[in-house]
């Protein structure tokens with residue numbers, strides 16, 4: 187009789203094979219934080235509550251997380267661009283301080299105002315972009331999970347998880363569209 191952990195590890199290996207990628211590392215954690223995929227370490231974290239899910243839901247959740255591993259390159263690039271963006275943001279005032287005249291107005295007020303404006307714009311755009319990107323990646327992972335589990339079982343599992351408040355309505359709607 188295999189343990190719940192062995193069962194999950196086997197699902198991960200099978201799903202990875204089905205998607206044509208190397209299986210990500212699986213890490214079991216005692217928290218209830220929900221499952222997640224960490225692109226940096228190519229690792230799926232499975233929490234205690236996920237281990238207790240009924241089989242059809244567990245299958246979809248694991249297939250979805252393994253599908254995120256197919257997005258690893260994109261996820262890592264997103265991360266790199268964010269780090270570069272923040273670094274450029276911080277470098278901006280330093281360059282302004284170095285380049286502009288050595289008077290109070292130019293030393294403090296103008297760079298300060300420009301910096302505040304750029305930061306505000308940057309974060310607004312970055313958050314909007316991040317939200318759109320996150321949804322697109324979630325839907326892509328669901329589509330791949332549906333290939334593994336079958337669209338109908340995937341839809342049923344998502345419906346159950348939406349009822350439990352684990353999954354949001356957007357993902358459920360997209361899965362319904364796939365089943366039409």
Ligand SMILES: [Zn+2]
Nearest residue numbers: 250254324327
């Ligand atoms: Zn996801």
